[in-house]
Structure formats: C-alpha cells, structure tokens
Amino acid sequence: MSDLNLRIPGPVPLPEEVLQATGRQMINHRGPEFAEIISRMTANFKTVLGTRGRAYFLTASGTGSMEAAIVNTLSSGDRVLSISIGSFGNRFGDIAEAYGAEVTRMESEWGEAADPEMVRRTLRSMPDCAAVVVTHNESSTGVMNPIEQISRVVHDESDALVLVDAVSSAAGVPLPMDDWGLDVVGTASQKSWIAPPGIAMIAMSDRAWRAHETSTIPKYYFDIDQYEKFLQIGQPPFTPALSTIYALDHSLQAIIDEGVEEVLTRHAARAQQTRNGAKRIGLEIFPDESIASDTVTAIRVPSDVDGKAMISHARNVYNVELGGGQEKLAGQIIRIGHMGWVMPEHIDESINAVAKTLSDLRNK
Ligand SMILES: *Cc1c(COP(=O)(O)O)cnc(C)c1O
Numbered sequence: 001m002s003d004l005n006l007r008i009p010g011p012v013p014l015p016e017e018v019l020q021a022t023g024r025q026m027i028n029h030r031g032p033e034f035a036e037i038i039s040r041m042t043a044n045f046k047t048v049l050g051t052r053g054r055a056y057f058l059t060a061s062g063t064g065s066m067e068a069a070i071v072n073t074l075s076s077g078d079r080v081l082s083i084s085i086g087s088f089g090n091r092f093g094d095i096a097e098a099y100g101a102e103v104t105r106m107e108s109e110w111g112e113a114a115d116p117e118m119v120r121r122t123l124r125s126m127p128d129c130a131a132v133v134v135t136h137n138e139s140s141t142g143v144m145n146p147i148e149q150i151s152r153v154v155h156d157e158s159d160a161l162v163l164v165d166a167v168s169s170a171a172g173v174p175l176p177m178d179d180w181g182l183d184v185v186g187t188a189s190q191k192s193w194i195a196p197p198g199i200a201m202i203a204m205s206d207r208a209w210r211a212h213e214t215s216t217i218p219k220y221y222f223d224i225d226q227y228e229k230f231l232q233i234g235q236p237p238f239t240p241a242l243s244t245i246y247a248l249d250h251s252l253q254a255i256i257d258e259g260v261e262e263v264l265t266r267h268a269a270r271a272q273q274t275r276n277g278a279k280r281i282g283l284e285i286f287p288d289e290s291i292a293s294d295t296v297t298a299i300r301v302p303s304d305v306d307g308k309a310m311i312s313h314a315r316n317v318y319n320v321e322l323g324g325g326q327e328k329l330a331g332q333i334i335r336i337g338h339m340g341w342v343m344p345e346h347i348d349e350s351i352n353a354v355a356k357t358l359s360d361l362r363n364k
Contacts, residue, residue: 007350008323009139009168009296010062011190011197012340014247018194021250022243029242035234037249042231044252045201048260049185050176055203056227057248059241062167065186065200067095068222069163070133073184073208075216076100078130081122081160083114085145086138087326092165096133099217104129110141110329111298113291116149123157130211131161131183137169140326142298142335143287144173148180155181161208167191170201171255172267172295172339183208189244192267192295192339194251198244268294270338270347277351278336281358286333295339296323299354300332305361307331310354313361318353 006013014022027033038057045055058064074080080101082093085108097103106122108114114134123129132154136147147169151162161183166175170185172192177185183205190197204212204224212224226237255263271294275285278299286298301307307324308331314320323335336350 003319005320005346005349005353007336007338007346008321009191009335009337009339010188012192012194012337014194014196015341018247018250021246022196024243024246026242029239030235032234034236037245038231038234038236041245041249041252044256046203048171048252048255049203051178051185051203051205053178053203053205054209054228055201056224056231057236057240057245058200058202058222058227059198059238060200060222061197062165062186062188062191062200063091063095064222065167065188065202066092066165068200068202068224069184069186070095070099070101071215071217071219071222072204072224073161073163073211073215074099074101074131075214077102079104079126079128081106081119081126081129081132083119083132083134083145083150084108085112085114085135085143086110086140088138088140088165088167089135092133092135092163096131101130111143111287113143113145113287114150116146116153119150120153120157123154123160127158129158129160131163133163133165135165136175137166137173137293137295139168139293139296139335140329141287142285142293142296142333143291144169144293147175147182151181161211168293168295168339171263174264177203178205183211189248193248194254194340195248196244198241199248267339270342270344271295271297273344273347274336274338274351277347278354281351281355283354295337297336297338298333299336301325301334302358305358307334309361310334310357314353314357317360318356320350320353322350322354
C-alpha cells in the first residue's frame, strides 16, 4: 500500500526523510540533545507563526491543543463566545462547556464562514465575555474563517481573548499571530507540519499568559506552568512522543529552509489546482470559492451518485484515500486534503481518480 495517495485532512503523507527521522533511536528526554532539539523547535515554530509570545509542545492530538487553550486561560463560570461553522467549531464550544464556562454559541450554516459583523453584534450583548473560541480553517466543511477581521472586531468590542483552533491552518495558510492579535493558537503535528500524529502545539500571547496566571480551571497534564518551568531547563515536563518530535523537528527546519512565504504560496497553488480540477470534471466546490480553504477542498457530491460509494471506490480501485462528509454532511461532500508536502501530480492523480470513479459508478 506504499503508493496509496492519502488525501484526507490529516494525517498527511510523509516524505522519505521525515519517515527516516521517525526511525531514529530513542534519547534521554532530559539530556543535552533533547534540550537542543526543543530549543530549535520552539524558535522555528514561533517564526512560522510570526510570534514573540510563548510556545509549547504537548504530547496529544490536535484536540489537546484546544483543551490546553481553554484550561490555561479560563475560569469556571467565565462567559465564552463560541463561533462555530462546522464540527470542529462545535467541539471547541463543547470543551469550554465541559470545563464550566458559560458558552454562547454563534453558529453559521455549514459551508459558510462566520460574519465578523455578527460577531460584533453578539459581543455587544455580552459585555463580560472572557474569551472567543473560533476555528480558523473548518476542516469539516472546507471553509476558512476571516480570522484577522474576527480578531479585530473582538479586540474593538471587548477585552476577550481570541483562542484559535488553527489545527488545520497553521503552516498551510497565512497566520501572523501577533499582527492579527491572536491570543492562543493551537495546532498539531499531523497536519500541514508534515509529521506523524502525536504532538499538539500551542502559542500564547502575553495577554493569554496573564489570563493564565489567574485561571482557576483545574488542570494538571496540560498546565502550561509546568511546560514553561521545564522549558527553562531544556526539558519537557513529561515524556514526549519522541519519534514524532524527531520528525517535527526535521519538518519545522525544512519549512524554515524552504521559506515560510514559499510554503504558504505552494499551499495556495495546490488548493487552486484542486478547485480548478474539480470544476473541470464538472463538480461544484461546496463553499463559495471566496471562502474556500487552502488546505482542504470540500466538493459537492452530484445528486445521482452515492458519496460513500465514491470514497470506497476511489480507495479500492484507484488507491486514492479521500475524506468524506462528517455528521450532517455525510454522503453529501467529499474532501481532498492538500496540506503538507503535496506535489501537483498528487492533485492530478486525485482529480483523475474522482473523475474515473464518477464515470464507473454512473455506468455500473
Ligand atoms: C484535525 C483537526 C483537529 C484536531 O483533531 P485531532 O484528531 O484531535 O488531532 C481540530 N480542529 C481542526 C480544524 C482539525 O482539522
């Protein structure tokens, strides 16, 4: 199965040299070599995000970064505005609620982006809002939120922190954290960062750090105090997923060496290629193209074919693994992931597989 074209929105396929990095022998995570690795990774991660804030690596999936954002900045009973445009947006609101926040939910139709002016109106009705939780790139619908405008509105209207699920956007689309006033950005190794699953990353502004100092939500494993304290001596508080760390260290350096701008431009080009390809074979992009994601493309399944059958046929016959629709979009959309190290031929191959799958299913 080595030539499977894995086109889901994470985990992403890994180039040979990253696979080799994961195969390295274990080291002492409290030794000098690890200290060197963690210091290089922290600096590179902050460079990619354009932040002078703090940054930490947690052993968790992406959801761990969302949970860390909540437990480290909020207190039980805090009012939170959850902006949701899909299933990951709902998850962020659910996590806040699970920890006792009082969550107001602002939801958009799936396939649409959040409207910054609606955020403004909603915030005016909640003057004591402590934080806004919002997805940057909604992987379930292939929509990118106008996160810069949303952040601007939040800071105009309130003292609320802006906590961003950037799991599927960071390192794939522009996200200058400090310039855009984002307070916590969470992401994960298996997305555009081109590493295996296992490491969640978070970056925090000074405002977020100050909120952390008074946050009373109970926490232990994700308590950022421990990560900060240990980082000072070049260590993690707990044993990290070392194999993933090796790969992520390699990939972070590769991103810096290629150039952040170049990496983002490459993602935009593959996204455009995917949208053009889908349209060329007669398919419709699920969201309006002006808000379409540059890391995952959602495509409407034509009404005369079964979306689930498309996914299994493309897998079984053409060796292309597509993403399906989640929850209420099950069977209605297919998703093509193009985050990470993606070449034009991977996209061509995926579009061809979709075209041939459609024709096979229609002529059965
Ligand atoms: C992948 C993803 C997550 C995290 O998923 P995990 O399975 O916990 O890694 C969160 N938000 C978005 C938008 C994602 O795409």
